[in-house]
Amino acid sequence: TVYQILRALLGKDNVKQAKEEEFKDKFTEFLYRRCVLFIDEIKVDHNTRHSMMNKIKMLITEDEFVVDMKGLRPFHTKNVCNFGLLSNYDNAITITDKARRFFILGILKDPMPGPWYKAIYELIRENPGLLKSYFLKVDLSDFDRFAHAPKTEYFDEVVENTMSEDFRVLDTYWDEKRVPFTADSDLIAIEDVRSCFAKLGIKFSTRVIQDWIKKRGGKKLCQVRFGKHRPVLWTMSPNKPRPTEPKDLAKMYLQPYWENPFDPNNIYFLTLEDRRRKDGLTAIDVSQTKSHF
Numbered sequence: 001t002v003y004q005i006l007r008a009l010l011g012k013d014n015v016k017q018a019k020e021e022e023f024k025d026k027f028t029e030f031l032y033r034r035c036v037l038f039i040d041e042i043k044v045d046h047n048t049r050h051s052m053m054n055k056i057k058m059l060i061t062e063d064e065f066v067v068d069m070k071g072l073r074p075f076h077t078k079n080v081c082n083f084g085l086l087s088n089y090d091n092a093i094t095i096t097d098k099a100r101r102f103f104i105l106g107i108l109k110d111p112m113p114g115p116w117y118k119a120i121y122e123l124i125r126e127n128p129g130l131l132k133s134y135f136l137k138v139d140l141s142d143f144d145r146f147a148h149a150p151k152t153e154y155f156d157e158v159v160e161n162t163m164s165e166d167f168r169v170l171d172t173y174w175d176e177k178r179v180p181f182t183a184d185s186d187l188i189a190i191e192d193v194r195s196c197f198a199k200l201g202i203k204f205s206t207r208v209i210q211d212w213i214k215k216r217g218g219k220k221l222c223q224v225r226f227g228k229h230r231p232v233l234w235t236m237s238p239n240k241p242r243p244t245e246p247k248d249l250a251k252m253y254l255q256p257y258w259e260n261p262f263d264p265n266n267i268y269f270l271t272l273e274d275r276r277r278k279d280g281l282t283a284i285d286v287s288q289t290k291s292h293f
Contacts, residue, residue, distance in 0.1 A: 008128035091161035100148035189231035222246040
């Protein structure tokens, strides 16, 4: 309904509604000369969320974008487009609490009766001037279009759902002991986990992995040094009996390793002796971690 109202007020050629599949496509003809673009039924899946969200953020903020039409040479044009993302999902997009571009509204009410919609659509078709007159009378004197988008209760909900989605993926990999985890060790180095997932095409921030470990009841143990590599070791089983000396814990850690970085399926886990041979290390230097995250 919002789309139809804006289309009547701004002109059908200036307002367009596109499916998520169109938005993902490399061709951007649907953006050309649009004042408003609605993306309908959007649901950013976990594996493509970074590329999809980066594309949305770029189009929201950049002054120009590239128009790529089939059969024509791509060219730059001024970006005058505003965006509305429509979805039935409360985790349709992925954002952090630092996001400042998205004004998020949720509609929890049941649909209005049929006659209500009939009256609205009659106005859209036959007298859009009345709708324009109504909106022109709305007081926007205190609205700052250059300020960050107002944060609503629904904003916080989407942030929480973004984190929950990350945790669900990490839970699955850990419970099934899929790479970069292994059933042979409960010790984790956050940076090794992050880089391994990145090779698998799944991007997590260090903070997300750390928060997930804490949520699962994990505990930080110590910091060890393997040449230039100085991982902090965490345990996912803090009540499990284990050595207390860092040098002994270092021997228990298994580092996920790709011999060929272009082949993410060819992976194995390095013991301390394996790392020594790989890196030419003759000794291991360990020290207790002095600070807590």
